[in-house]
Amino acid sequence: MIRKYFNRYFELIFWIVALICLAFTNPAGESHFSLCPLKLLGFTWCPGCGLGHAISYLFHGDIKSSFHAHWLGIPVLGGLLYRIYTLALPRKYRFNADNR
Structure with a gap:
């Protein structure tokens, strides 16, 4: 039972911290450190980085650049x-078949 709550709150905190980090990053800056494995291998384009940039542009109010970075940025932010x-x-109210 403790593990179920830990997983739930861990995911909640993870997504909140991730969105806060994207809100405070500069998406236009290319000199930032990246943990992206594709970028570290030398690839210039990564769909995950595009989504991150798109969400960061949205937090800065630049919808056009967000759509240019990745067209799924707006729906992904809504989903998150x-x-x-x-x-x-x-x-x-949660139905649990084990508690009859």
Whole structure:
């Protein structure tokens, strides 16, 4: 039972911290450190980096650059915000087949 709550809150905190980090990064700056394995191998384009840049542009209010970085940036941000919302809500009514 403790593990279930740990996994839930770990995911909640992970997504909140990730979005905060994207909100405070400069997406136009190319001299930033990257943990992207494709970028470290020398590839110039990575779909994950494009999504990160797109979300960061959205937080800075630049919708055109966000769409140019990755066209799924807006739906992914909406999905992440919805996931944070569902993780943060208390689950009062939950059907469990084991508790009959």
